[in-house]
Amino acid sequence: MFKVTDYKQHSATEFEVLIDAPRIAAKAKPGQFVIVQRNETSERIPLTICETLPEQEKIRIIFQVIGKSTYDLAKLRPGDELFSLAGPLGKPTEVQNYGTVLLVGGGVGIAALYPIVKGLKNAGNRVITILGAKNKDFMILADECEKYSDELILMTDDGTLGRKGLVTEAMEDVLKREKIDCSWAIGPGIMMRFCTQTAHKYDVPTYVSLNPIMIDGTGMCGGCRVSVGDDIKFACVDGPEFLGDQVDWDTFMNRMKQYHTQEKEAYAEVKEG
Numbered sequence: 001m002f003k004v005t006d007y008k009q010h011s012a013t014e015f016e017v018l019i020d021a022p023r024i025a026a027k028a029k030p031g032q033f034v035i036v037q038r039n040e041t042s043e044r045i046p047l048t049i050c051e052t053l054p055e056q057e058k059i060r061i062i063f064q065v066i067g068k069s070t071y072d073l074a075k076l077r078p079g080d081e082l083f084s085l086a087g088p089l090g091k092p093t094e095v096q097n098y099g100t101v102l103l104v105g106g107g108v109g110i111a112a113l114y115p116i117v118k119g120l121k122n123a124g125n126r127v128i129t130i131l132g133a134k135n136k137d138f139m140i141l142a143d144e145c146e147k148y149s150d151e152l153i154l155m156t157d158d159g160t161l162g163r164k165g166l167v168t169e170a171m172e173d174v175l176k177r178e179k180i181d182c183s184w185a186i187g188p189g190i191m192m193r194f195c196t197q198t199a200h201k202y203d204v205p206t207y208v209s210l211n212p213i214m215i216d217g218t219g220m221c222g223g224c225r226v227s228v229g230d231d232i233k234f235a236c237v238d239g240p241e242f243l244g245d246q247v248d249w250d251t252f253m254n255r256m257k258q259y260h261t262q263e264k265e266a267y268a269e270v271k272e273g
Contacts, residue, residue, distance in 0.1 A: 001081040001083070003020045003081050004079065004080045006078060007076060010138075011140070012137070013064050013065045014063070014065075014140060016050075016060065017073075017076055018060055021058065021085055024087050025058055027088055028059065028088035029093070029095075030092060030115035030116045030119040031092045032088040032089060033046050034086060034089065035089060036061070036085055037082065037083045037085075038083060044086075044216075045070070046217065046236070048112035048240075049061065051114065051115060052115075062111035062140065068266040068270045071271065072270075087217075090236060091237075091240075093184075095120055095123050096123055097123050097125055098120075099179075099182075100126040100128070101127055101181060101183065102128045102130070102183040102184075103116060103127065103149075104130045104131075105167075106131075106186070106191040108140070108187075109187030109188070110139075111141065113131075114141050117129055117149060118148045121150075122148075126150050127148060127149045127150050128149065129153070130152075130155065131152070131153070131154055132154075132157075132167035132170075133156055135161070136160040137160075142154060153174075155170050168195060171183075171198045171199065175201075180202070182205055182206075184209075184241075185207075186209045189253045189256055192209075193247075193249045193253075195244070196208060205243060205245070206243070206244040207242065207244065208241065208243075210240050210247070211240065212255060212256065213259070216236075217236045218236065218237065219234040219238075224236045226242070226251075226252055226255075227247070228242050228247055229246040
């Protein structure tokens with residue numbers, strides 16, 4: 001069993017747990033994820049590893065409550081145990097010295113971006129990081145990202161922290177003023193799509209992290225299939241990172257809405273119960 005050793009609430013819907021997972025902590029790399037199962041009858045859900053703490057034999061997970069399963073996870077407290085934790089899964093980020101890199105995170109996607117920021121800085125890159133959130137209460141990991149960034153730009157929808165506006169506006173400013181060798185964008189699908197389009201205007205390759213429905217995490221079920229270029233890929237084994245220019249965004253975003261009604265109904269039911 002995998003024991004929760006620490007718990008933190010970042011905002012009304014964003015939570016963090018530390019989990020005893022020695023073998024995962026020893027092997028996981030930036031960009032990889034785990035599949036979590038709260039109890040024997042729970043849904044299996046993919047969550048990015050925000051940080052590995054191999055000396056403590058722990059992994060750090062930050063997630064957003066959007067449905068029944070994440071609502072159940074938000075009830076975890078130190079001493080609680082998970083029924084199952086599979087990982088590390090997926091291909092890790094290609095961390096190397098590119099030169100100057102631009103990293104853009106939105107909402108809870110910042111949790112997935114953070115280990116990449118850290119990894120790229122440790123690889124010798126000049127790192128420019130842009131983080132976006134609805135308001136200051138939903139901005140996570142700003143201090144941690146700043147530690148590994150040569151420049152940190154904060155954007156909020158209402159201007160309560162940093163600049164008021166969209167992350168793509170900050171991207172445009174950076175891309176106009178200096179040469180960027182490679183970029184990453186992780187957050188809501190619509191954000192990643194527009195970040196990709198913004199970087200494309202300046203011929204900057206942009207990697208995105210796709211989070212479609214996953215069940216087994218081995219590529220066997222086909223639930224996480226995405227159209228990339230002229231091929232069908234499986235995010236759990238071929239990704240989760242892909243070049244944004246090659247992603248069929250219309251298909252991806254439509255598939256992400258496939259069970260939206262059921263998700264809302266299940267969430268409403270568990271909250272009322």
